[in-house]
Amino acid sequence: MVYSESMTKGTAIVQKGVPMMTLRLPILLAMIFTLSACGGPSGTSDVPEAQPAGATNQVIGDHVVHFSAQSTDQLSAEIAGAYDIVRSKNRAMLNVSIVKADGSGGVAGDVTVKTTNLTGQSKTVTMRKVEDGNAIYYIGVTPVANQETLIFEITVQPDGTTTPHVVKFQRKFYTS
16 A cells, blocks of 8 residues: 655545545554454453352351362472372362360361262262361362362261251362
């Protein structure tokens, strides 16, 4: 394309006799289209949305149940090795502890877990007791897929009590 400048009233650029004003609309539309393609994440984006923080403990009578779930690749190699846990983005670990509500220490008890995903598929999570000094906690591991949400239904009965309590929470995992 050849552009030339006209020195008449207000210097206008023309292309083969077409005033620049006529070219502005197609150029503007092309720029808007190009910039809109540079927008934020789309429905196929790999960037997860931030999740609001949920509860990480629940008071049950004279006790507090603390719970968390994370992918095992977030554990240090030292911690994973000490507790015989395979580190992987595709493995989720559930951690549950029972403490006295007055803060006087950890409590043993019966801890079982029923885990399902959003499609209702059951996941096996076998909990094992870990004692570390005065701390007592229960851990279990299960496979997990990318963007899979697991619903954990934890049944807890602290030693010395007669009634089991159920704690529920869910967590979405990102593996890629």
